[in-house]
Each structure stands twice: as structure tokens, then as C-alpha cells.
Amino acid sequence: MRHIGQAGKIFTLSAIASVLLLSGCGSTPKTQSKPVVVEPTPIETSQVEENVTPEHKLLEAKKLWERTRNKEQRDALLLQAADLYLQNQQPVLAQQVLYEVKEDGISGGNQSYYSLLVTKAYAGMPNASAEELLAMLDGVKATGETAFQKAELQTQLFTQQGNYAAAANSVLLTNLSDEDKVQQVWQWLTSLPAESLFEVGKAYPALSPFITLRELTEKNASSPATLAVELQKFQQVYRGHVLENTLPKSVVAATQLTDAGANDIAVLLPLSGRLARTGQVVKNGIMSAYYTDVEKRQDEHLLPRLRFIDTNGADTQHLLNEIGDTKFIVGPLLKDTVESLIPNLPVGVNVLALNRPEEIAAPATTNVMPTNNTLATSSSASLNDDLHNSGGAIAASGAKGELAALDLVTSLNYFGLAPEDEAKQLAEYVFNKGYRAPIVIAAQSSLYQRMDATFKKHWTLLNDQENKRRTNITSVTFNDSNSLREGITQALDVAQSNDRINQIEYMTNAEVYNMPRSRRDIDAIVAFASPQDTELLNPIIEASLNPYDGKQVPVYATSRSMDYDSGKNQWRDLQNVHFIDMPWLMPSHNWQPLQQEVEQAWQNQNTMQKRLFAFGFDAYQLLPQLGMLNTLKYLTHEGLTGTLSLNQQGEVIRRQPQAIIRNEKVQMLSE
Template structure:
């Protein structure tokens, strides 16, 4: 049986594969008997070895990440007469290769071929096919289907493969929103998969404190004692009891409570203290909190001295990037510290072992938008971002992730801060070129001709980085320039945080991802909104950041011990990387009738 090999390997880099096959002597009639030099990593021993040995060689190449060799070896294999089981093995290896190089369409074709060969598959091959199908679902961001496939297969697995599959079910479910999990759980009552969904919904609830999360998981275990996830709690859930027992009892909050950043500091402080009082009023253990005004310390080291004299166990803050950078450049810190901003990436990758960094990084949103657009089937983007360092940083993060996924960028433009964005948008859409061609044709023909301006047709979506006032002008200008049919995705900066259907009706159809604090109002959000004169306004996301800073103190160890684990908070799903920087994934939404409306995760 023959199928398509990865185009990325056979086009361009491997345009000479047919020549290689002719000169490498693979046993076809008419092959020259004169010795040939090995080409492109395929030596004579590989060409002459038997099919089982060649299958083993391909598997070894894939295991070692040698995708170039694996592609060529697969091409050799496809020229042979194969038994049905060998065809299955070949297609399994080809599917692995396609998924490794992000060729999901080609992988789907291989999986279709494997479906036809299922009557000939061994028990092990059936399991391998199901695992690859689950991986394909994950590559397509179809996490519910992936988790269901893995759950169905789990009873047939053993050892490390079973344990890895167990954890991957959890990771898949953690990519689905709480409400979707609950909806699907209702459709799967009294089933093992439905119980998985219930447990996942508990962990995806951003309103639960550490104690409430522990209580809910313990109750779920009592109700389903024989469930695989009750026997082996996934994603670091087994740590919850230990985390609750060993959280800090004394915390220092180092924020600018005066000076130019006073409003920012006080918003974070009020969010932090709102979470503190919520926990206290529910009867849970809460740390003693001491406030320090960072404006009163010319050197952050002096704040540490004061905090240690006060018996502080953890320091939360500062928020100034220069202050955070100064902490990051130190060899060590006297106290575990949760900084509320990010320093520059360390060239050496080394930072103080007890420094953790958490903020509302726009780069995280750019990465998420790239992944969301890719999952939605979009492949070629136009990008509009503001001039300056901020816009360039967001674009760089987007570009890296988008190209990594396999997407293309038709063009990008950095626009100046002005009232009229039409010149940049016309140029971005090549409308100017259309009009220039018309003028040239009219001059050549020397007579009137019919003309309808057109935009470029080689792109399928727009990534827009803009503040609300800018976005309200850019979106209609895109439509004016014949791009009203192109989906527009944006970072959360497109939304002011306050619903205003009159001002935001021009943003209808714009997709963006934002903090759950704004999109899924909770009791805590309501109490803060009512307590703040005039409401939270444009500082709402900072209140959410304060809430999560409080809750992170009890969870950081879980995120560190289990790198794939997440804390679902008011600012999004929080994860810790190897440099102890916390990254966020937020909730996706779309403007309809001038207001954000939640998008289903699946």
C-alpha cells in the first residue's frame, strides 16, 4: 500500500529523492551494479536490509528526532511489497512523522488508511492506532475527542504507557472550559468518562480557593472510589492536602501605595485583600499580611530587611519592571518572592531559585491567539500592531508561535498613533495595488473601463493589536477596504473591561481572549465591584491579578513539582515554566451586539 509522504520533506529539501532512489539501488530491475556513494543519509546497508529491519530503522530515526532520515526511509519502504500488518506498521510510522512535523492533513489520510486495515491489526497495533488518533485530535485542538479516545483505550494499556495516557487525559480536559465540561458530564451520566469530566470541572472552577478545591476533590473521590483518577489523582491533585497544610503563615505585600503607580498598586492590593477576607470569612487558614509601600524604599533590599524583621515568610511584589529586573540579577534572595512583573529573559537561564514572576504579559495572549486561530483552521495571517516596543514584543511572540505551528504571515504592519488608519490598512490589503493596476490598464487602453477595487485574496484572517479607541476605527476600516469577511482576532486590549454596546458595536465579530474575572463574574468579583467607588473600571484586570497573587502562594509548589499542572484563577489558567515565570491562558470570547459573548472551547 502506498500513501503520501510529508510534503515538507519531499518538496524543496528532498527534490532529489527520485534520483536518490535511482542511484541508491533498492533492488529494482535494471539497477546499476556499480558502487554508489551514500546520499542524504541513506547508506547501502539501509537500502539492502529486510523490511522488518527497515521498519525498526525508521522507528529508531523517529525516536531520535531524525525526521529527515525517517522520511527517506519511508519512501524506500513504500516501494516494497508489504503484508497487511507491515502496511499497518508503515502507516503508523508515517502518521508519527506527519504529526511530528505538524502535517495534520497528511496524518489524517494515514489514519484513514489505518482504519481500512483494522481487520488485520494486532492488539498492540490497535492500541497504537488509537493513541495516534488521540494525538491527532490534540494537534487539531479537539481535546474532548482526544480525552474520550484515551479513556476508551485506557483499560488496555499497561505500565508507563498507561500512566502517560492517564495524565494526558487530564491535560486534554484541562484545555476545556468549566461550563463545557459540566455540559458534557450531563450527557455522559454514570460513565467513567463522565466522572472524569466532573473532576475536571472541579479543577477548572476559577472561583475555588485551595481549601474548597481540596474539599471538592476529596468528596469526588468518596463518591467514585474505583475510578482510575480516584486511585491515582492526576495533575498534582494529590498534593492539595500537603499544600493546604504548609502554606505560608506570614506574607509581605510590597506595592506602590503612593506616587505615580499608586492606583495600580492599590488595585492589586485590594484584589489581594479581597481574596484574603473571602478565605478568612469562610473559616480557612489565612496568613498574616503586612503592607509595605515600595515608594518608601530607595532600594528593594531595605524592604527585605524590614520584612524579615517582621517575621515575613514570603514577599509579594514589587511591580516595577526595573525592580523586578534587579531582583532577577541577584544571585539569591533572602525570602521566597512572587514578583508581580517580569524581568528580561536571562541569557544564562539562571535566576534566584526562590524568585517567581507573575504578570499580565501580552505575549502570552499573542501565543494563545496564534493557537486559537490555528485550531480554527486558519493558516495565513495579516498582522496590524502599533509602532513601538510594546507592539513589536507582541508581534514577535505571535510570529514565533504562529510560524512554529506551521502558519504563514502574508504581511505585517506597525501603524502610528493617529486618527486615520486607512493608508496602512489599504497597503496591508494591497488595495492600492489594485487601483494602480486599474489606472495602468486605463492608460494603456486609452478608454474608460469598468473597475471594482479588490483586496488581496491570499490570506484568511487578521491579527489586530489595538486599544479600544484604535480598534473601533480599525475594524470598520477593514470592512471599508473589502475585508469585512476576514475573521479578526485581537488581544484583550481591544476590550476596555466595561461593557458598552454603544461604543463597541463596531467591534462585532472580533474574537479575543480575556481574564475570567471579566467574562465569568463571580461572587468575589461582585463584592469587589460594589466595594470600589465607581467600580473597578480599567483597573479590573489588576484586581484579578491581586486575587491570583494571594491564591498562588499556596499553589506555587504544585506548579513547580508538576510542570504540566495548572491553577485556574481569576486571570486565567496559570502555569510555571523552567525559569519560574508564570504564564496565562485566558478565556476566549467574541463581540456580539457590542458585548463580549463566551466562545465554547470545543
């Protein structure tokens, strides 16, 4: 890489000026503010001889001009000089050459090469418009090396825009190896929502085989053996395509998963003591899922044996003795038990922890790219303040080598009902609706303060992604109904409006016929409060908003503000409140027969018990899928608690559906 220094820069600019000054003797230069886009002819980037410098090309352009006055050939040499500056990582000098060429007018024969070089010179710069550069690239019609460069630039610019479907389409046209192309396309394509794939396939036909492959893996996610057979058929159909001989590594790994042979599963729950009722409800959910499998398989002998171990008052050694040689564990439920037990488990044990320790271990420490279909365990977060969701670094040092020798993988996953997770999802939901100036109202209890802090932290992150420094959140904290009312009226500026009206009346000694006006910049209200406080909050908000503004400010809440046991009065007071909650608690879900059985077996379950039952049910149903979910991260499981998937840390990500209270009823929202 060559650096020409200050003297070189002076020579460069002098040479450019000299060449273009001479052009005035034989032609009238065409000055323009931006390049004229004409129908270009295919042109290859010049392959210059070794050790040729940009200055050589500038001098060659000058001599050619003095000798022939051929503007098109001269400009071609100048563009080659700019190309060499870019290759030498000197974009400023390249930009100067390109600017001078543009000012002198660009001939049609050089337009394509010029457009390519301008895009290369400005791509990735903070103030450059990716949209304008992509439009410029549209005029580049080239073959060979130029076509590869164009595709690479399009891939880079589409990625900057976040248009990953277009980026995936472009990367197929680069000169990357087949393996690199497939891996990159697969990474982007599996990051897209499943519902968008049909439109993606219509817009980019080259991606259709990849979309078909993704749909094939989703359809056969329950059986690695069936997936392997279907993949062979897929490769025959797409003979000659890059996917015939080069499949994504994760898909190949998924076909190699085998049943780990879990014939004995230990479930660790508090079944006595203070949390006995909580543990029993989770157990009921697990047993219900177990017997649902019995009905499906028509053979109880095909299912594993479940052993329930009471963790109440048990120390680590006692639990280890109870677990014995069992290789599959569901639980523990309490954070302290998780932190003390799991680091002491022998190598080769697969754990579905039902709470998170303080920090989640990196994937490498838990070896989560399995070669066996593991029945792993996944942690459940804060079920209430006693079951607080933390996260946790649990690693068995030196486990990798021992596991390789045993040919058995340790899998560790975390399945959470964390209130923080709901706050994060609500932030994304409200932000994606286009709101930017919410009032966030939070009760002073630790639970709602944690949710409030998580919401604001994630909201800031979402703003940063839009390059906006201000988050525009108005905060209200309350501890009783009086402070709640006062906080809302102050946040909406109603109190200040009343003061201004009173002041005018005092100054004029006359009654002012006016309504207190609320702030007009507020576009949403987010509540982290108990069901009882949320019932009080909604009428206060409606009373504080000026009815003559004609503006409705939507109110958003989480499942922690919903109690399905309060009767119709609650729904009346929560009119028009948007919220997220488990599918299991929604009026129209896909498990109606199961719900009837549950209501007959366990009558009068309250809202929290229904959530704990769904949690236990999903935990058991996830077991046989965790190997595949760990391998193909884009796969999901539709559970009673939400749409479930796994992230890179082995945490279960739970997306809950959205609903609204209308006419004293809960109505699902499809958006």
C-alpha cells in the same frame, strides 16, 4: 543487531524471487495494488529459535515450496523473515519481502500477520498515512504477544495523529507495567479540555475511571486532606482496577500537601513615588480579596497577617531587613526589583513575584514539586511600558539540600498580565477559527511592536505544526492616521486597483464604471493598536472592502485596543470587532456583588485601574492554591483576570474570554 551487507541483500532478493517464481508452477499468483482485507483468524507472531536469521527463513520457505507447493506455509515463513528484518532494524528489506508476498496474493490465514507487519514496517515513516495503517490494524485479530504489538502500534499511530484519547485507550492494552500505563494515560487525559471529557468517556469506556479521578481531584483541589479521603473511597469503588493500587504520582503528591502555616505575608509594592497610584490599586485588589475571605471564614484570626512594604527608592538590603523572617512574599511589582531581590532571599522563602525577570528558571532549580502547600508568588507582566513583562532565571544554588534539611520548599511562580501573552492567545484563537492569510496591523510604539512580533512568531509555529512553510501574513505598520489609511489600502490592494482603473480610463479616454476591488485571499485582520487608533481603523477597513464582493473580513484585537471609558461612540466605531479581555470587564460575569462593592468604595475607576484591581484580587486568591496548581498542572482557577493555570516553569497561564461588539454593546462569545 545484524547487518547483512550488499551481498546479503542480493541473496535475499534472489531468494525471494526464487521462492515466488516457483509458485507460478503450481498456482496462478494474484496481483493487487494493495492488500485485500478479509476476515482474519487470530494468529500469533512466530517465536523463532535463537540465532535464526531472515535468510534462514527465506531459504526454509524456498525448500518447503519445492517440496510441498504449500503457498500458505511458504508465505508464513516469508512473513517470519520480514518480522526478523524488522527486529534487526532493517525495515527496507522487510518492506521488500512484504511487497513480494503481497504481489503473489495473501491467503486469509496470513492476512492478519501480514497486516501487523506492514504497519510495523511503515509506522513512523514520514510519507506513511497513519489513518491507512490504523485501518489495516483493524483487521488484525490476535491474542497474546500479537495483541500487545497491535496495541503498541495503535498507540503510536494515534499519538502521531494527535488523538490522545484514543492513544490513552490503546496504551491500556499494551504489556507496559501498571505504573507506566497509569502515568501515560494520566498525562494524555489531563492534557484534554475538561469540556471534552464526557464525549471521551462515551467513546472509550475504559478511560471512565481516569476521567472520574480527574473530576474528583478538580472538585477537591482546595483541600489535600479531603482529596486523600475521597481517593480512598474512589479506590474502594474501583476495586480490581489498575487505579486501585497504582495512582498517578502527581495525585499522590497532591494528597501529601500540607498547610505551610502562612501567618505572615509580606506584600512588596511601589506605594510612593511615580508608580504609587499603580501600587495602591493593586493593594486595593489584594485587600478586597482578603476581606472576601474574612466573610467566608467568619473568623479573621484564621487569615494571615498582611504587611505592605514600599519598594520605592528601597535598595535590596533595606527590603531584606523589612522582610525579616517572613516566609511568604507577594511581589515585587517592578522587574528590576524582582531581579535584584529574589536571588538574595534566604532559603525557604516562597515568592509570588509580580513581574518576570529576563529568563524563567527550569523547574528543577526552583524545586516546584512541593511537599508543602506553598503560598508561592507569581509574577505580573507589563502593566504598562514601565512594568514591562520579561521573564527570569532566579535560582538559589545549592538550595535543594538545605531545603530538604528544613523540610520547607521554596516555591517561585509568575503571574503575568503581559501583552505578549495576549498576542499569543489571539494567534491561537484566529488560527483555530481556520483563518490562514491575515493582515496584521501594528502601531509603531514598542508595546504594540512586541505584540506584533509575538503574534507572528507564534503564528509561524502554528503553521509549522501543519507542515506549512509559508505563513501568509501581510504586515502593516503605522504611526498616524494617514499612514494607517495608506497601509490598509495598500495591503488590501485597493490602491493598485484604483491605479489600474485610472490607467484603463487614460488608455480608452472614457470613464470606467467600476469599483476598486480588494484582495480576496485576505481572510482576517488583526490589530495591535491603541483604543483610539482601533476606532479609526475599523471604518477605514469597511470603506476599503468592496461591498459587491459579499465578503466580510473579521477584525480581531486584544484588550489593549479596548477602553471602557469612552462611551457609546467607541462601540459604534468598533462594530463587529472581535476581542479578548478579562472576565472582570465583561458585562455579564460571576462577581456582580463584588463589582457593586468596588464601585461604591472606589468610584470612577478607569479601565487600567479596573485591570490592576483584578490583578491584585487574583494574586491573593491564588496564594492558597499554588501548591496544588504546581502539583496538578491541569487544574485551573477562575479568576477576575481569566482562567488561570500553571505551566512547567511556574508561570501563570491566563486564558481570557472572547467577545464581539454588536449593536454598540459588548457581547460574550461562547466559542
